[in-house]
Amino acid sequence: MISEIFNIQFMHPSAYYIIGGLLIPLFKGRFKQGYMLLLSILAFFAVVNMPHGVYGVYEFLSWELTFGNVDKLSKVFAYIFTIMGVIGVIYSFHVKNDGEHLSSFYYIGGSLGVTLAGDFLTLFLFWEIMAFSSVFLVWYRKIPSSVDSGFRYLLWHVIGGLILFSGIMIQYSVSDDLSIQYLPFHGWWPTDIQSLASFLILIGFIVNAAVPPFGAWLPDAYPAATVTGAVFMSAFTTKTAVYALIRVCAGSEILIFLGVVMAIYGVVYAVLENDARRLLAYHIISQVGYMVAGTGLGTQMAINGVVAHAFCHILYKSLLFMGTGSVLYVTGTAKLSELGGLYKTMPRTMIYTIIGGLAISAFPLFSGFVSKSMTVAAFGEEHIMWAFIGLMLASAGTFLHTGLKVPYFIWFGKDQGIKAHEPPWNMELAMIIGSIFCIGLGIFYKPLYALLPYPVHFEPYTAYHTWETLQILLFTQLGFFLLLKKLWCEDTISMDTDWFPRKGAKAFMWFVNKPLASFEYNFIGEVYEFIVQKPILRVAKWFKWIDTVIVDRTFSEIANLTLRWSRILQTIQSGQIQHYAMIMVAGVITLIVIVIILP
Amino acid sequence: MNLIDILEKLRTKTVKKLAYGILVLLVAADFIIPRHEIHFFGDKVPGFWSLFGFISCVLIIVVSKWLGHHWLMRDEDYYDK
Numbered sequence: 001m002i003s004e005i006f007n008i009q010f011m012h013p014s015a016y017y018i019i020g021g022l023l024i025p026l027f028k029g030r031f032k033q034g035y036m037l038l039l040s041i042l043a044f045f046a047v048v049n050m051p052h053g054v055y056g057v058y059e060f061l062s063w064e065l066t067f068g069n070v071d072k073l074s075k076v077f078a079y080i081f082t083i084m085g086v087i088g089v090i091y092s093f094h095v096k097n098d099g100e101h102l103s104s105f106y107y108i109g110g111s112l113g114v115t116l117a118g119d120f121l122t123l124f125l126f127w128e129i130m131a132f133s134s135v136f137l138v139w140y141r142k143i144p145s146s147v148d149s150g151f152r153y154l155l156w157h158v159i160g161g162l163i164l165f166s167g168i169m170i171q172y173s174v175s176d177d178l179s180i181q182y183l184p185f186h187g188w189w190p191t192d193i194q195s196l197a198s199f200l201i202l203i204g205f206i207v208n209a210a211v212p213p214f215g216a217w218l219p220d221a222y223p224a225a226t227v228t229g230a231v232f233m234s235a236f237t238t239k240t241a242v243y244a245l246i247r248v249c250a251g252s253e254i255l256i257f258l259g260v261v262m263a264i265y266g267v268v269y270a271v272l273e274n275d276a277r278r279l280l281a282y283h284i285i286s287q288v289g290y291m292v293a294g295t296g297l298g299t300q301m302a303i304n305g306v307v308a309h310a311f312c313h314i315l316y317k318s319l320l321f322m323g324t325g326s327v328l329y330v331t332g333t334a335k336l337s338e339l340g341g342l343y344k345t346m347p348r349t350m351i352y353t354i355i356g357g358l359a360i361s362a363f364p365l366f367s368g369f370v371s372k373s374m375t376v377a378a379f380g381e382e383h384i385m386w387a388f389i390g391l392m393l394a395s396a397g398t399f400l401h402t403g404l405k406v407p408y409f410i411w412f413g414k415d416q417g418i419k420a421h422e423p424p425w426n427m428e429l430a431m432i433i434g435s436i437f438c439i440g441l442g443i444f445y446k447p448l449y450a451l452l453p454y455p456v457h458f459e460p461y462t463a464y465h466t467w468e469t470l471q472i473l474l475f476t477q478l479g480f481f482l483l484l485k486k487l488w489c490e491d492t493i494s495m496d497t498d499w500f501p502r503k504g505a506k507a508f509m510w511f512v513n514k515p516l517a518s519f520e521y522n523f524i525g526e527v528y529e530f531i532v533q534k535p536i537l538r539v540a541k542w543f544k545w546i547d548t549v550i551v552d553r554t555f556s557e558i559a560n561l562t563l564r565w566s567r568i569l570q571t572i573q574s575g576q577i578q579h580y581a582m583i584m585v586a587g588v589i590t591l592i593v594i595v596i597i598l599p
Numbered sequence: 600m601n602l603i604d605i606l607e608k609l610r611t612k613t614v615k616k617l618a619y620g621i622l623v624l625l626v627a628a629d630f631i632i633p634r635h636e637i638h639f640f641g642d643k644v645p646g647f648w649s650l651f652g653f654i655s656c657v658l659i660i661v662v663s664k665w666l667g668h669h670w671l672m673r674d675e676d677y678y679d680k
Contacts, residue, residue, distance in 0.1 A: 267659055267663075268659070268662070268663040268666065269663075269671075271659060271660055271663035271664060271667070272663060272664070272666075272667040272671060272672055343603065344603055347602040347603055348602070351602075377636070380636065380638040381638075383638065383639075385638065385639050388638065388639075392651065392655070393655045393658075393659070396651075396652050396655035396656050396659065397655070397656075397659045400656055400659060400660070462635065462636070463632050463633055464632050464633060464634050464635060464636065464642075465636070467625070467628065467629060467632045467648075468648045469648075470625060471625050471626070471629065471646070471648040471649040471651075471652055472648050472649075472651060472652035472655070473652065474621065474622055474625060474649075474652070475622065475625075475648075475649045475650070475651075475652035475653040475656070476652045476653070476655065476656040477618075478622060478653060478656075479652075479653050479655075479656030479657050479660070480656060483656075483657065483660050483661075486660055486661075486664060487660060490672065491675060492667075492672040492673060492674060492675065493672070493673055493674075493675050493677060493678075494667060494671040494672055494673070495670075495671050495672075495673060495677075496671075502678050503678075
């Protein structure tokens with residue numbers, strides 16, 4: 001729209017979020033809500049109007065920065081990010097804290113920037129904007145545990161960012177080219193300098209994709225974030241990383257293995273989890289596992305499946321986070337062991353959450369069905385059966401938790417008699433929009449398939465495939481109700497790979513405080529005093545003598561001299577203007593005389 | 600009738616029986632469903648995916664809970680100690 005008015009060919013959608021977002025604090029009440037909604041809708045239309053091509057190229061020092069690289073792949077991700085922007089903005093209308101709005105706007109702007117970046121430096125710049133803006137969505141929860149989680153979140157991302165940056169630098173030194181290109185990594189370990197660059201870039205990306213063992217930041221930070229913050233976070237970081245992986249690392253075989261492990265790992269942890277939002281966070285890991293595995297396979301069908309799945313995933317996962325977030329907002333807890341019986345007070349929220357649960361479980365007629373099945377079928381086509389079976393197993397687990405466990409323990413289960421009500425209108429509206437997308441994409445999937453990077457030759461609704469899915473899902477449901485007693489939630493947390501940094505930090509602090517401190521005090525301190533302090537004191541004494549006897553006395557003599565001269569000069573200072581004028585004239589005359597005589 | 604009443608009605612024995620009926624129907628119908636994308640032996644066996652779904656569910660619950668109780672699960676203040 002704005003691009004048409006000013007006749008600009010390309011308008012970067014991040015501009016609305018990053019520059020437009022700055023003005024949010026100037027508005028109040030309804031105007032603030034309207035302004036935020038307007039920005040997010042303008043950003044969406046900026047994506048709609050983006051023609052394919054390369055735009056926004058700037059010279060910076062000796063490098064070329066490309067801000068707008070538009071093709072089918074970047075455009076479909078930009079579409080879903082801006083759609084999610086609109087939904088998330090509506091969901092967070094009621095938030096009073098401008099800082100929270102600003103951080104989510106910068107976060108969205110950052111992920112759009114990564115998506116459209118044409119070179120690694122620009123990508124890295126927006127990559128870091130994402131990390132540093134999203135951490136505030138954790139910190140604004142303003143409870144001690146979220147402050148800690150935020151710092152750990154930031155540490156993981158800073159380390160991941162540094163690894164990515166070192167990969168980029170090695171790539172630059174090898175090829176003298178910073179443009180984003182296809183750099184797949186083959187094998188398990190780097191063998192030469194070029195594969196080292198690919199390897200480090202891959203590691204940098206998979207830290208953000210929450211691939212174990214680097215994924216512990218996700219279930220740590222997301223449930224610690226604010227109600228609205230978690231909705232944004234569930235959508236952007238991992239999916240931006242998936243986009244980057246598709247663009248740079250598609251076909252790296254190691255990703256197939258990591259993806260399948262990830263899909264099952266998330267499911268295992270979800271069984272143990274008591275916090276509904278952390279359970280969903282583990283299911284992000286599981287779902288991103290499908291995407292990572294599909295990216296590793298790298299065939300056209302697999303990439304199409306991954307992109308479609310990322311698109312649908314953002315919508316249903318945010319819907320699930322909105323549903324459980326509403327429960328947290330209204331009741332003050334998201335722990336399954338403290339909830340139950342809410343179907344009497346929050347039935348509409350229940351329906352939205354179940355729609356999200358059915359969509360993530362890939363139930364026929366819901367969005368997950370048309371996207372997840374494409375990724376899994378791509379493995380069938382290539383006859384990689386262990387991955388195929390592994391992903392099928394994980395889909396049973398997905399339905400088990402998000403489709404059954406979460407709704408059952410929040411809305412049915414043991415009635416805890418909690419006083420609750422439906423959330424504010426804006427939260428509900430956002431959930432309605434999300435639900436419409438989850439069902440709509442499951443039925444009218446052709447428009448989505450048309451956006452995918454490659455031509456689609458896949459039909460999700462074949463008789464056998466529908467039947468296969470229904471059998472898996474409904475027999476999972478049977479297993480759930482038979483084993484319901486075993487699934488009762490326990491008040492625990494589960495150790496994850498963040499055990500190493502967390503306990504490691506404790507061990508490090510103990511080492512610093514106990515052995516290192518006493519060693520420093522008792523041994524190094526003594527040695528230091530003998531070898532360094534005492535000789536220095538002796539030298540200092542000698543300098544002091546020089547200082548007092550020679551330097552000081554010189555200065556005081558100069559001062560005395562000046563004083564004597566001033567007294568003489570004082571006699572000239574009569575205070576009468578004519579005397580000064582006379583002296584000035586005398587001076588000028590003297591000067592002229594000197595000038596005339598001297599040459 | 601409002602939403603809450605419908606939900607109350609759904610929690611009856613009849614619904615349970617209906618659910619079991621659907622499961623039986625699912626397996627029975629799998630004998631006549633046409634198969635076109637056969638990737639491995641499981642695609643030829645009628646009712647394979649029913650069994651797969653059920654076993655997956657049981658395996659996931661039992662194995663995860665075993666891992667949890669023997670290794671992964673800790674008290675909520677585990678990291679603060």
